[in-house]
Amino acid sequence: MKMTPALLVIGGLMVFWASVTVAVFLPHATLNDQPSDIWKPMSEPDVAAGHKLYVRNGCSYCHSQYVRVLDWDVGSERIAEKGDYYGYEPAILGTERTGPDLSQEGGEHPDDWQLAHFVNPRITRPVSLMPAWEFLGPTEIRQLNAYVQFLGGKDADVRVARQQRWKPPAIAAWLAGPAKNVEWLHAQVPKVWQAMPNPYPATEPDLLRGQKIYQQECINCHGPVGDGQTVAANYMQPPPLNFTILRGHLVEGKYIGGIFYYQIMNGITGTAMPYFKRDLESEKIWDVSNYLAVRFLGYTDATIEPRGIPASYEPEWKNTFVAPTTQEAK
Ligand code: HEC
Ligand code: HEC
CATH class of the missing domain: 1.10.760.10 (Cytochrome c-like domain)
Structure with a gap:
């Protein structure tokens, strides 16, 4: 075929419309359906x-x-x-x-x-x-x-409604004073987690890892000394927890690890406390729990009895789904 000016124009137009189709018409047709x-x-x-x-x-x-x-x-x-x-x-x-x-x-x-x-x-x-x-x-x-x-x-x-549903009781508990607030916070945690000690020993490397996580994720809300006196407190209701109010509120006088783990993993709906299950692996959550306990409560339940509760605890569940017969499967 001989290259003529007319062919050049037609070829140019074809390339132009092909690009317009890919960049404009196709996305429009697939998006606005x-x-x-x-x-x-x-x-x-x-x-x-x-x-x-x-x-x-x-x-x-x-x-x-x-x-x-x-x-x-x-x-x-x-x-x-x-x-x-x-x-x-x-x-x-x-x-x-x-x-x-x-x-x-x-x-x-x-x-x-x-x-x-x-x-x-x-x-x-x-x-x-x-x-x-x-x-x-x-x-x-x-x-x-x-x-x-x-x-x-x-x-x-649905999620916004859940946050709004839990905001008033969280604020009310905080306004009712430290003891009532701790009671409310701990009532949010399932029983099996309340009486679960930290399965990891609070060794020096464990606490150092916990400290590093605390500095990277928690310190600007809960504060360097864990009293929640931070800039964040001006913006939040309830304000970030003052960990020192937990002294004397161990479950059955000895447990705190499982409560920390559960709250850090899931966050506390209705409060600014975020969940960390997407950011921190299980062991890191236990490490930072040990750090909170040792640094701010001066105590840790690390590896006390009962031991051997699986850290990946799930409530018992009975499978009621019936397997399809070979006939149905076809
Ligand atoms: C955006 C601010 C914010 C950040 C970041 C934050 N927290 Fe919190 N935290 C809160 C608030 C708010 C509460 C609930 C206070 C209340 O209801 O009185 C809370 C509560 C808690 C509790 C509940 C304690 C209990 O006994 O029930 C734990 C544990 C906790 N935070 C640990 C952490 C750890 C560990 C990190 C970092 C990995 C962290 N928080 C990061 C704001 C924050
Ligand atoms: C320079 C990059 C950058 C820009 C620009 C930026 N963000 Fe972000 N954004 C981030 C990073 C990194 C994070 C994760 C850390 C954090 O939470 O701050 C984030 C987190 C967020 C989150 C929280 C997500 C969550 O739930 O953890 C929201 C909401 C958000 N950004 C909205 C915005 C909006 C709206 C704008 C524009 C006004 C914006 N961002 C501009 C980098 C950016």
């Missing part, structure tokens, strides 16, 4: 304003909102569906994960945690490299909070 089962409209003005702020401030340079099948290990329960982004302009997927994926952020933390974290992420996460957004001012920070609490649609609503 049907809402998914967790989808919600972005109808609240604060949420919509927060969405704009998210785009304008370049949050997606560090955060994705898109969990793929191959990302199951990032810890998100839900794989993204195209209907999750229905009608959102722009739909924010993101490619960078300097920070965690935020597609299910709603209700992961109560508002007080989020507000403090936006003012300065170091208030809640001592070694965070996320920029501080205090310069945006209280209105825009409130809008960003409304938006991140919205992320996850109807699933987020």
Whole structure:
């Protein structure tokens, strides 16, 4: 075939439209289809304003909102569906994960945690490299909070409702004074964990590991001497726990390890106390528990009796599912 000016123009146009199809039409056709089962409209003005702020401030340079099948290990329960982004302009997927994926952020933390974290992420996460957004001012920070609490649609609503359900009793317990507060906190922990001692010995290396974790994850809330007198306390209700009030509140006079483990692993819903089950392996949680006990209570239940309760305790469960017969399986 001979190269003529006309052919050059036609060829150029074909390449152009092929790129437009891939970059514009295909994504449009696959994204704006049907809402998914967790989808919600972005109808609240604060949420919509927060969405704009998210785009304008370049949050997606560090955060994705898109969990793929191959990302199951990032810890998100839900794989993204195209209907999750229905009608959102722009739909924010993101490619960078300097920070965690935020597609299910709603209700992961109560508002007080989020507000403090936006003012300065170091208030809640001592070694965070996320920029501080205090310069945006209280209105825009409130809008960003409304938006991140919205992320996850109807699933987020359930988590947000759970945080709101537990906030008033947590505050009431704190207002009732240290003894009542400890009683309430420990009542949140299942019985089997309450009477479980720390299975790891509180050796010097164990305590040093615990100290390092404390400095990286906990110190800006609970404070260098564990009394909760920190900047974080200005933002949170109830404020971070003063560990020294736990002195004299060991379960049956001797146990504290299992309670620490359970609270650190799961967090305390309704309070700013986050869960660490995605960040710390089991042994690290026991190490930091030993550190809290020795450093702030001057006592540890490490390896006392009863020993041998499996650290991976799960409540007893009877399988009532009946295996399908070969006929049914076909
Ligand atoms: C320079 C990278 C960077 C930018 C820009 C950034 N973040 Fe982050 N973000 C992080 C990192 C790292 C973390 C994890 C540590 C922490 O919690 O601070 C994080 C954590 C978070 C969390 C808490 C997640 C959780 O539940 O643990 C939220 C919510 C969040 N960012 C929202 C935002 C929003 C909204 C913006 C834009 C206004 C933003 N981030 C901009 C890096 C960034
Ligand atoms: C964002 C602030 C924050 C961070 C970070 C934080 N905590 Fe907490 N912590 C709290 C709050 C708030 C409470 C509950 C206070 C209350 O209800 O009176 C709490 C309670 C606890 C309790 C409950 C004690 C009991 O007897 O029931 C333990 C244990 C604990 N924190 C350990 C830790 C450890 C260990 C870390 C770090 C790995 C950590 N916390 C990080 C805020 C925080």
